[in-house]
Amino acid sequence: MSATRVAVIGAAGRMGATVCAAVDDADDLELVGRYDAGDDLGDLGGADVVVEFSVPDASPANVAHCVERGVHVVVGTTGWSEERLATLRDRLGDVPEVGVLVAPNFAIGAVLMMAFAQQAARFYESVEVVELHHPDKVDAPSGTAARTADLVGAAREAAGLGPVPDATTHDPDGARGARVHGVPVHSVRLRGLVAHQEVLLGGPGEMLTLRHDSFDRVSFMSGVLAAVRQVGDRPGLTVGLEHYLGLG
Numbered sequence: 001m002s003a004t005r006v007a008v009i010g011a012a013g014r015m016g017a018t019v020c021a022a023v024d025d026a027d028d029l030e031l032v033g034r035y036d037a038g039d040d041l042g043d044l045g046g047a048d049v050v051v052e053f054s055v056p057d058a059s060p061a062n063v064a065h066c067v068e069r070g071v072h073v074v075v076g077t078t079g080w081s082e083e084r085l086a087t088l089r090d091r092l093g094d095v096p097e098v099g100v101l102v103a104p105n106f107a108i109g110a111v112l113m114m115a116f117a118q119q120a121a122r123f124y125e126s127v128e129v130v131e132l133h134h135p136d137k138v139d140a141p142s143g144t145a146a147r148t149a150d151l152v153g154a155a156r157e158a159a160g161l162g163p164v165p166d167a168t169t170h171d172p173d174g175a176r177g178a179r180v181h182g183v184p185v186h187s188v189r190l191r192g193l194v195a196h197q198e199v200l201l202g203g204p205g206e207m208l209t210l211r212h213d214s215f216d217r218v219s220f221m222s223g224v225l226a227a228v229r230q231v232g233d234r235p236g237l238t239v240g241l242e243h244y245l246g247l248g
């Protein structure tokens, strides 16, 4: 069988460079294109699948370029709001054979952490998310934290839970963090870190802590490569790697 041709957008970035190396190392994949800011994406080097790790403001246009050319896309870039996803879904309606996966995190442990948090949410009165990343990250909260909070918030609503208890009335500096789907989210940026997250769930007399650590970007590669191998067989838009792993 011939190798799947793969192009990478954001190829010189931290994730893009790691993906290029992983694709180069895989016998069943062939790296046919590397693109960065200012490059003409053109015919994408004849790629069957594009992997997109760029910046939130550029990602929708990059993905649209691929979809219009009938190329499947694995998207790791953050910033895919419901509105952006809806626009992409509409676009995919014109090319029903094309598959796009948008996944906020490709590390298996992070995917499991999100699933466990969603499962635990209905049992706990309190929940907060703390995400910790390297200080070169441009977006906050992280895509993973936003997705976790969305899943947890929706599970709480479905279970009929009210707002998280919080007596704070005076917080002039925003010390209580952001609220995503009613869940407080706190972002730490610290030299030495890669990508880490804790979900803290509290009930009377107890606390459950779910923690995941990516110590190296290699942690994302098995998920990215699994997605590259499957995306062509999964037409339409999929959000979250869990659906490719039988967890969704």
Ligand SMILES: NC(=O)C1=CN([C@@H]2O[C@H](COP(=O)(O)OP(=O)(O)OC[C@H]3O[C@@H](n4cnc5c(N)ncnc54)[C@H](OP(=O)(O)O)[C@@H]3O)[C@@H](O)[C@H]2O)C=CC1
Residues within 6 Å of the ligand: 009, 010, 011, 012, 013, 014, 015, 016, 035, 036, 037, 038, 053, 054, 055, 056, 058, 062, 075, 076, 077, 078, 079, 103, 104, 105, 106, 107, 139, 143, 220
């Ligand atoms: N889903 C997941 O598992 C993961 C997701 N991420 C996400 O992936 C994204 C990238 O992260 P990271 O690699 O650390 O970031 P980097 O800043 O290291 O890389 C981004 C790359 O994209 C390039 N770029 C900027 N604008 C464009 C454009 N218009 N078209 C094409 N390329 C462009 C940048 O080039 P230049 O520097 O010249 O501007 C740079 O090479 C972030 O949104 C991050 O949150 C990160 C890790 C894991």
Ligand SMILES: O=C(O)C1=N[C@H](C(=O)O)C[C@H](O)C1
Residues within 6 Å of the ligand: 078, 104, 105, 133, 137, 141, 142, 143, 144, 145, 194, 195, 196
């Ligand atoms: O920018 C990063 O580094 C990461 N971004 C993704 C996110 O925002 O969730 C995934 C992971 O946390 C690393």
